[in-house]
Amino acid sequence: MRYLSTFILCIVLISCDSSRVYEDFNDMEEAFWHLDSIQTFTFQIEDPSQRYHLMANFRNASSYPFYNLYFQYTVKDSLDNILDQKLKQVNLFDPKTGEPYGSGLGDLFDHSFVLEEDYQFPAEGTYSLSFEQYMRRDTLPFILSVGARVEFAKQ
Template identity: 60%
Template sequence: MIKSIWLLIPVALLLACDPDRVFEENKDFEEAYWHKDSLVTFEFDVPSADLEYNLYANIRNAQHFPFYNLYFQYTLSDSAGTVLARELKNIDLFNPKTGEPYGSGLGDLFDHRQLLLSAYDFPSQGTYTLTFEQYMRQDSLALIVSVGARLEQVSGQ
């Protein structure tokens, strides 16, 4: 048992190394329901306005999610509340013809990363807010387990 733990430590350390990541957080939905009026909000700090960043949405869904895709809107605001970006996004969670799930999966849960902004130049160093809102035609969207945000520095800078 002790040998197993010692073997897992280097693997865990390798997986934890992510030098480009500036911020990443995921928020779970209670009972895997994303209600229409539930805005998911993240606050993160941009350490330097001299660098470019990629901004992503992380989506986790259960295998029996009743739709092949997910519509959501994101809004990026600065610390004064000025909207810098807002867009309606559509992400395919399953192949529409075969029903096979996309994303990386473990058991009946599948993770997806959707690029929101590529090589984005933030106007200044500081705190920013990213908000997600589900845009499906149902008030309560079952089997969306969590939504998250990831900010990473563009490699090679």
């Protein structure tokens, strides 16, 4: 029930955002992000002359056993050509104090990280943004959701 109320609150807050082009979340089965579970999000770009921010969203429980998260993200076009691929490390908790970062409700915390600023897609069409955890564990516990966001860059 607690997860459902947090999810509904996030949807209400997200629906009022005019800069958003695309945003979606995938909930992790049993709160584990498996090594072979690549999270992929597909979206449309209608104006390739526009610049965009690409973002990663994560929801974790306070029981997450690490202060950071390593993941690889990949941007592909509709022909499956890789346009961008990078390994990224982000902090979910303060490494010294253990205090959680992000916005929280109870023991759940939401994080949003910019992957690319002022990104320009080469053409109109369908693109995908995918995430793969790189924490050297087969299963990463207490990652509840992985999400992607594409928004208009402020001009």
